[in-house]
Structures are given as C-alpha cells and as structure tokens.
Amino acid sequence: MGILNLEELKKQIKEGTFTGLESLENEFKSMLKEVLQETAKEELTSHLGYEKNQPSDNTNSRNGYNKKKLNSKYGKVDLEIPRDRDSSFEPQLVKKRETILEGSEELIVSLYAKGMSVRDIQLHLDDLYGYELSTETISNMTNKVLELAKDWQNRALDQMYPIIFMDATVLKIRIDRVVKNVAAYIMLGITAEGNKEIIGIWIGNNETSKYWLSLLNEIKNRGVEDVLIFAIDGLNGFNEAIQAIYPKAEIQRCIVHQIRSSLKFVSWKDRKAIAKDLKSVYTANNEEQALENLNEFHDIWGSKYPHIKQSWLNHWNELATFFKYPEAIKKLIYTTNPIESLNSTIKRKTKSKGSFPTIDSAFKVLYLSIQEVQNKWKNSKVRNWSEIYPQLRIFFSEIMEKYTK
Structure with a gap:
C-alpha cells in the first residue's frame, strides 16, 4: 500500500x-x-x-x-x-x-x-x-x-505563595534488602494567580523539626520569601520549623486528619455518632461557639473517650485558625483535600508496583505522576479565587504591600 x-x-x-x-x-x-x-x-x-x-x-x-x-x-x-x-x-x-x-x-x-x-x-x-x-x-x-x-526539584519558585499544603503518602521501598514503609512528603502551593503548583517531593521518614527546617530552608533558597498560610496534616515538628523560617505565616492543621485521629481508638458502634457530634465543633460559626460545642461533646462522650477533647485542645491554636476567615477561605484551608486528591492518583499508579527497588525509582514515578496531574491543572484555577485573593490581601496587608503592583 x-x-x-x-x-x-x-x-x-x-x-x-x-x-x-x-x-x-x-x-x-x-x-x-x-x-x-x-x-x-x-x-x-x-x-x-x-x-x-x-x-x-x-x-x-x-x-x-x-x-x-x-x-x-x-x-x-x-x-x-x-x-x-x-x-x-x-x-x-x-x-x-x-x-x-x-x-x-x-x-x-x-x-x-x-x-x-x-x-x-x-x-x-x-x-x-x-x-x-x-x-x-x-x-x-x-x-x-x-x-x-532533579532539575525540576531544584527549579526557582515564586517569591510568594498565598497558601501551601503539605501532606504525606506512604510508599513501600526496598532499603538495605528489606521492604519498608517510607513517607513521601508532597508540597502543593497556590500561586498568587490561583493556580495549583507542586513545589516539591521529599522521600524519607524524618519527622523532626530539624528535618522540616532543612526542607523549608530549601524552598526559601529556591526563592520563596513569604507564605501566608500553611495547611498541614499534623506532621511532627513542622509547625516549629514554619515559625522559625516563616514567622508571619498562619498554620492551619487539617480538620479531617484530626477527626481520623479522634476516631482511632473509638469502637465501631460509636464511630458514626461521634463523627456526627464532632461536626458541631468544626462547623461552628466562630471559635467561641466551637469551644462551647467541644465542651458539650465532652459532656456526652467524655466519660467513655476522655482523650478526644484533650487531643483537640492540645492543637487548638492550629485547628481553630480558619474560624477568623470568610467562608471561601475557610473551605479552602481547613483540610488538605487539594493535595490528598493528588495522593490518591499517586496511590493508584504505585499500587501495581508492590514495592520500589530504590528511593530513586520511587522519586521517578512520583515525578512522572505529578507532571501528568500538573498538566491537567494548567488551565484551571482554585474555585472562588477572585474572591479569596482580595480577602487574603486585607488579612495579610503588611506582607502583601511588597507584592502590590
């Protein structure tokens, strides 16, 4: 032919x-x-x-x-x-x-x-x-x-990110001939234009303030001078590192992770009822009402599960950050959902592999998965960004002065 x-x-x-x-x-x-x-x-x-x-x-x-x-x-x-x-x-x-x-x-x-x-x-x-x-x-x-x-991981970044999400996903990697569960930390930034951008991937089980300090110094050296809000999933020592490198940033601890933590030692028959009653805490109109609702929750469940209220109080300053903001910002920051959907994609792609032979092989697959997702994000912005960004400019007016055109 x-x-x-x-x-x-x-x-x-x-x-x-x-x-x-x-x-x-x-x-x-x-x-x-x-x-x-x-x-x-x-x-x-x-x-x-x-x-x-x-x-x-x-x-x-x-x-x-x-x-x-x-x-x-x-x-x-x-x-x-x-x-x-x-x-x-x-x-x-x-x-x-x-x-x-x-x-x-x-x-x-x-x-x-x-x-x-x-x-x-x-x-x-x-x-x-x-x-x-x-x-x-x-x-x-x-x-x-x-x-x-590696070139992508070392690329220059924006000078300012209004919001950064940080979450972890667990991979199976062969280390010293033994397959181990290893955390891969993924950082997602929201740019001033409202676009989602994966800032980087870090693989390793080092949840310490020193490790996070090194990681945040890395992104600072890549050009990030200011972050307005960090939305994190309760990574040990991360808040202390944030306060050291970005002292003017707000920290919002993920509510969904806090609920999961609260339900960890709850019997199956009580889980649905406790999850429902906890909802009154994080859906309250303001922080004062949320604390009242937490006390009411404790009155009902405290004798059986005293650890739940204390767990919320231990992290209250970071759990309650979102109450000060308007509804559109609240919905965006109170969970790490934007990055969890990415982690779901990664899990689907890595499930068939069983385990990775090396950290480098895991890094390659994560990078390729992220590029695929990043391409899908090219023409989309965060919902209601035209409403959210002006509000953030008011709340963080001191920081934002230097970025006013």
Whole structure:
C-alpha cells in the first residue's frame, strides 16, 4: 500500500483481504520504513550537496547502504540507511548506533509512569511489538527522567505563595534488602494567580523539626520569601520549623486528619455518632461557639473517650485558625483535600508496583505522576479565587504591600 491509502484500505475491507488491526499495523510499519529511508536519503543529499546521479566536484559520494534493525511501537523495522564514502554522514532522524525509535522511548517512559516495573515493560514490549530490550536499556531510558526530576526539584519558585499544603503518602521501598514503609512528603502551593503548583517531593521518614527546617530552608533558597498560610496534616515538628523560617505565616492543621485521629481508638458502634457530634465543633460559626460545642461533646462522650477533647485542645491554636476567615477561605484551608486528591492518583499508579527497588525509582514515578496531574491543572484555577485573593490581601496587608503592583 506504501504511504497509507484510505481508498486501498476500503478496497481491502470490501474484498475481505483486510485482516484487522494486525494488517493495519503492518501497513503503518511499512509506511514508517518508507518515510525513514526516504528521509535518510534526503539527509545524505543535503550532506553531499548534490542529487543522486548529478555531476559534482565533491570528492565525497554515495557508497551504498547499511542494513539496520530499528525497534518501533509497531515492531521491528528493517531499514537500509545510505552511507557516504568518507563516512562523514551522520543521519539525524535515525542516528548511528540507534536501535530504538524516539516514539518507543516515550512509550517506555509512559509505561513506567503508569507504575509498570522495568521487567513488566520488557515483557509488554515483547508481547505487543515483538522486540525485546534489555533491562539495562530500559533503565537507562527511565534514568533520563531522574535527571529531569532533579532539575525540576531544584527549579526557582515564586517569591510568594498565598497558601501551601503539605501532606504525606506512604510508599513501600526496598532499603538495605528489606521492604519498608517510607513517607513521601508532597508540597502543593497556590500561586498568587490561583493556580495549583507542586513545589516539591521529599522521600524519607524524618519527622523532626530539624528535618522540616532543612526542607523549608530549601524552598526559601529556591526563592520563596513569604507564605501566608500553611495547611498541614499534623506532621511532627513542622509547625516549629514554619515559625522559625516563616514567622508571619498562619498554620492551619487539617480538620479531617484530626477527626481520623479522634476516631482511632473509638469502637465501631460509636464511630458514626461521634463523627456526627464532632461536626458541631468544626462547623461552628466562630471559635467561641466551637469551644462551647467541644465542651458539650465532652459532656456526652467524655466519660467513655476522655482523650478526644484533650487531643483537640492540645492543637487548638492550629485547628481553630480558619474560624477568623470568610467562608471561601475557610473551605479552602481547613483540610488538605487539594493535595490528598493528588495522593490518591499517586496511590493508584504505585499500587501495581508492590514495592520500589530504590528511593530513586520511587522519586521517578512520583515525578512522572505529578507532571501528568500538573498538566491537567494548567488551565484551571482554585474555585472562588477572585474572591479569596482580595480577602487574603486585607488579612495579610503588611506582607502583601511588597507584592502590590
């Protein structure tokens, strides 16, 4: 069929000679072969400076062909690539010693991003496209992603983020030959324009003030001078680090995490009722009413579950931050939901892997997952941002003065 001809395709279907997708893929492969070979010929003509069979003063000339096997998304393609007598010709579309077409590399990275292991990808390519790549070759391709991920992790950031969310998701990673549960901390910023931006990923079980201090210093060195509100999930020592690096920032502890913590040691038969009664605390109109409702809750449940009220009081300053703000800001900051939805996506992609062989392999998959989500966010803003941002400018007028255009 040569370059795919739809009329010829219709004719094959009508005559019953078309054998389905396999036939179509063979046509694509044939078309790919023709395009690659013709392109290589044109590249050589450009390199030599004269058409085939034309007279020329150039001492270099065409010198037959090299046979080459190229792995593509449609299987193996046998090519004849023209060569020159001086061996100075360097094809650009199909480079010397290249055995994998660029689209295949993109496919491999895409499969890796979906959570497939290197071995799974190897089997997948063999089953569907009929060629086998070594695990080393596939790993080398995905290692290019690691370089991109590290550059992304070190990129310059905005000078000011109105809101930053911080949450953790747990991954299984092999460390010292033992599979361990390791926390991956993900930071999501809301920009002044109302866009969601993943600021960074940090993998490790180091919930200490010193660790958080180092992390916050890192984002400060990347350009973040001010943060108005941190919405966090109760990470140990994080609030102290925030106060040290961003002393003017407000801290809102996630209400949903606090409810989960409250229900941790509650019997199953009481959980629904306790969750319902706790709702009166965080849905109160103001902080004073919330405290009254917490006391009423304790009157009902305190004899059976005395720890619940105390747990709320221990963290009250950070749990009650949102009461001072208008409704639109309240709804945005009182939970870490914006980042938890991202974590759900990550969990879906990592579930099939079982465990990661190294921290770097986990970092690569997280980075690829995040880029996929970030692309979906490109044209969307936080709901009611046109209402929220002016309110934040009033509440944080001292900080915002320097960002007034």
